[in-house]
Amino acid sequence: MEINNNQLLRFTTAGSVDDGKSTLIGRLLFDSKSIFEDQLESVSNTSAKKGHDGVDLALFTDGLKDEREQGITIDVAYRYFTTPKRKFIIADTPGHIQYTRNMVTGASTANAAVILIDARHGVIEQTKRHSFIASLLNIPHLIVCINKMDLVDFSEEVYNNIVTQFEEFSSKLLMKDVRFIPISALLGDNVVNRSKNTEWYQAGTLLSTLETLHISSDINKIDARFPVQTVLRPQSEENRDYRGYAGRVASGIYRVGDEVAVLPSGFQSKIKSINAGEQEVKEAYAPMSISMTLEDDIDVSRGDMIVRKNNQPEMEQEFDVMLCWLANEAAKPRAKYTIIHTSHEERAIIKEVVYKMDINTFERDKSDPQLAMNDIARVKIRTTRRMMLDTYRENRNTGSIILIDENTNETVAAGMVV
Amino acid sequence: MSKYYLNYLDELESEAIYILREVWAQFENPVILFSGGKDSILVTHLAKKAFYPSKIPFALMHVDTGHNFPETIQFRNDLVEKLGVKLIVGSVQDSIDNGRVAEEKGKNATRNALQITTLLDAIETNKVDCAIGGGRRDEEKARAKERFFSHRDDFGQWDPKNQRPELWNLLNGKHFEGEHFRAFPISNWTEMDVWNYIKRENISIPSLYFAHEREVVFRSNSWIPVSEYLKLEEGEQVEKKKIRFRTLGDITITGGIESDADTLEKIVQEVAAMRKTERGDRSDDKRSETAMEDRKKQGYF
Numbered sequence: 024m025e026i027n028n029n030q031l032l033r034f035t036t037a038g039s040v041d042d043g044k045s046t047l048i049g050r051l052l053f054d055s056k057s058i059f060e061d062q063l064e065s066v067s068n069t070s071a072k073k074g075h076d077g078v079d080l081a082l083f084t085d086g087l088k089d090e091r092e093q094g095i096t097i098d099v100a101y102r103y104f105t106t107p108k109r110k111f112i113i114a115d116t117p118g119h120i121q122y123t124r125n126m127v128t129g130a131s132t133a134n135a136a137v138i139l140i141d142a143r144h145g146v147i148e149q150t151k152r153h154s155f156i157a158s159l160l161n162i163p164h165l166i167v168c169i170n171k172m173d174l175v176d177f178s179e180e181v182y183n184n185i186v187t188q189f190e191e192f193s194s195k196l197l198m199k200d201v202r203f204i205p206i207s208a209l210l211g212d213n214v215v216n217r218s219k220n221t222e223w224y225q226a227g228t229l230l231s232t233l234e235t236l237h238i239s240s241d242i243n244k245i246d247a248r249f250p251v252q253t254v255l256r257p258q259s260e261e262n263r264d265y266r267g268y269a270g271r272v273a274s275g276i277y278r279v280g281d282e283v284a285v286l287p288s289g290f291q292s293k294i295k296s297i298n299a300g301e302q303e304v305k306e307a308y309a310p311m312s313i314s315m316t317l318e319d320d321i322d323v324s325r326g327d328m329i330v331r332k333n334n335q336p337e338m339e340q341e342f343d344v345m346l347c348w349l350a351n352e353a354a355k356p357r358a359k360y361t362i363i364h365t366s367h368e369e370r371a372i373i374k375e376v377v378y379k380m381d382i383n384t385f386e387r388d389k390s391d392p393q394l395a396m397n398d399i400a401r402v403k404i405r406t407t408r409r410m411m412l413d414t415y416r417e418n419r420n421t422g423s424i425i426l427i428d429e430n431t432n433e434t435v436a437a438g439m440v441v
Numbered sequence: 442m443s444k445y446y447l448n449y450l451d452e453l454e455s456e457a458i459y460i461l462r463e464v465w466a467q468f469e470n471p472v473i474l475f476s477g478g479k480d481s482i483l484v485t486h487l488a489k490k491a492f493y494p495s496k497i498p499f500a501l502m503h504v505d506t507g508h509n510f511p512e513t514i515q516f517r518n519d520l521v522e523k524l525g526v527k528l529i530v531g532s533v534q535d536s537i538d539n540g541r542v543a544e545e546k547g548k549n550a551t552r553n554a555l556q557i558t559t560l561l562d563a564i565e566t567n568k569v570d571c572a573i574g575g576g577r578r579d580e581e582k583a584r585a586k587e588r589f590f591s592h593r594d595d596f597g598q599w600d601p602k603n604q605r606p607e608l609w610n611l612l613n614g615k616h617f618e619g620e621h622f623r624a625f626p627i628s629n630w631t632e633m634d635v636w637n638y639i640k641r642e643n644i645s646i647p648s649l650y651f652a653h654e655r656e657v658v659f660r661s662n663s664w665i666p667v668s669e670y671l672k673l674e675e676g677e678q679v680e681k682k683k684i685r686f687r688t689l690g691d692i693t694i695t696g697g698i699e700s701d702a703d704t705l706e707k708i709v710q711e712v713a714a715m716r717k718t719e720r721g722d723r724s725d726d727k728r729s730e731t732a733m734e735d736r737k738k739q740g741y742f
Binding site: 432 | 444445446447448449451452453454455456457458463464465466487488489490492493494495496578579582585586596601602604605606607608609610611613615616617628629631634715
């Protein structure tokens with residue numbers, strides 16, 4: 024593909040061994056001609072060895088040794104393909120309940136989630152779990168693929184019933200954009216090529232849907248937030264007085280001359296210059312990596328946030344988050360954790376578990392204050408200093424945190440500010 | 442209103458710069474693993490952008506198998522001089538001479554796996570706590586599982602089943618004494634992206650990537666360059682071919698492809714029409730289904 028203005032779309036697929044997730048990804052890669060000859064040869068050989076007729080598409084997503092032996096996905100795997108319209112990154116995540124943490128990981132950066140439903144079984148617990156996580160992580164677009172349509176004679180009635188089932192339970196979830204597509208990953212119906220078996224279905228195939236989703240407004244372009252990653256102070260003679268604040272614009276737009284405030288200090292100044300690499304630019308927007316200089320010589324360091332004077336985040340030392348517990352070891356009451364929010368790091372305790380979510384029934388449980396692996400709960404967090412927060416619903420980049428266990432250095436929890 | 446979104450190359454660039462700056466902010470003594478190949482050249486180019494107008498704050502570390510293309514070494518030395526950065530060389534030959542490792546024996550012996558010891562030794566003696574690599578997830582199935590910040594224990598080992606979850610853009614580089622990290626800023630780039638970007642930015646790369654006349658022998662389905670290290674086998678014939686290399690590694694195992702692509706434009710066109718993966722010409726990956734996974738667990742790049 025030649026250089027062009029194509030956008031990058033990240034999507035996540037969650038599913039288990041039997042709902043055809045691997046076959047679907049294999050089909051997308053194969054029909055979009057993203058499979059190379061040596062990969063095809065290797066997969067054809069393995070298919071023949073296993074006694075399959077033709078090529079087993081699922082083998083294209085084979086990963087580590089243990090995954091191949093057990094026929095499961097253990098960890099998030101990333102796949103890539105490009106069409107003339109877009110570049111795609113697939114975060115391929117396992118669907119079992121014990122892998123909620125991987126699903127959350129894959130979902131955290133996704134523009135879209137593809138959820139698979141087996142047409143013979145309709146909406147099952149796993150569908151609800153995946154949808155809940157997609158909604159919790161505020162994935163902007165949800166595509167529900169009703170798969171294995173070939174096994175229900177491409178019946179419009181079966182399809183409509185499943186759509187109704189899905190809409191009934193998902194009315195409790197916050198979702199902006201949900202679409203349904205009847206497909207057969209195995210035979211290729213409505214994945215890349217339009218199916219002749221579903222003339223009653225008028226909307227696009229999975230690929231054309233992915234190619235045309237409107238993703239430019241997935242990032243918040245209103246609230247300007249610039250977390251400082253590091254300060255550039257060149258040692259050379261001609262740049263003796265240069266102090267560039269380097270970082271990635273988390274949201275919003277910055278222009279030279281803008282009146283800004285540096286948080287948490289609150290000192291005010293104006294943007295003097297903006298650089299994208301060697302290039303000086305007049306404006307910068309999310310998700311650009313830039314460096315900026317200010318008119319006034321004020322103290323700015325890593326962990327500070329440069330924002331517009333008249334549009335600032337909340338400054339809180341105690342706040343609620345929806346927390347997903349990721350570690351094998353349960354949360355310790357009153358234990359101290361390192362909290363990371365943008366480039367800002369503090370120490371934190373979990374003050375209180377307000378309630379735990381049952382991710383199958385969406386019910387709240389206030390009786391159990393224990394946080395174990397894969398639990399999702401609303402908790403109160405207290406930090407050593409004030410954090411500069413937006414709610415996760417409004418701003419994914421400045422509304423998300425992780426907790427790190429100070430004894431093991433492991434990332435033990437992911438949280439979304441409410 | 443003008444458009445306020447990035448195209449995919451700009452977004453990949455921005456992501457890589459973000460990761461390079463996180464490395465600088467979170468680690469004491471990071472280095473760029475520099476092989477002289479296009480991916481490590483790209484990482485170095487991105488580091489230049491990330492810290493402009495400062496100099497690149499990382500040393501370049503080269504693990505030298507001793508079986509080099511002379512062009513690669515020349516390119517490396519020129520680049521180091523131009524950027525004014527420090528060069529650290531870990532030598533596989535030294536590791537062999539010191540008895541740290543022994544040469545492989547047999548017909549397909551290479552120094553590929555020996556690099557692991559040299560790399561880990563160089564990391565330890567130079568007190569490196571983060572080694573930045575040009576690894577990409579599209580290269581190979583074990584690499585598809587890599588994190589941006591990938592933890593290595595005090596034996597330098599990777600445990601793919603027990604990796605830290607990486608959410609949003611929040612990177613956790615915390616580690617204990619003796620452990621280190623590998624960072625992969627261009628994880629999300631494909632071979633095609635790399636070439637499109639090199640063309641767009643007009644990044645200079647070793648001449649070996651462009652089609653040129655060379656003496657080669659046909660072995661394991663690709664053209665292996667004739668060098669002082671190559672032992673001809675029975676029935677093998679030296680031929681003169683117009684070839685270029687898609688990847689650069691140890692000269693004894695890096696195969697070229699027949700090609701007329703002698704400009705970046707032609708390379709981009711050729712890569713777009715390619716029907717084989719770039720590592721398809723690397724005999725180090727052909728040894729077994731899990732060749733890369735096994736090496737990576739031990740501490741390979």
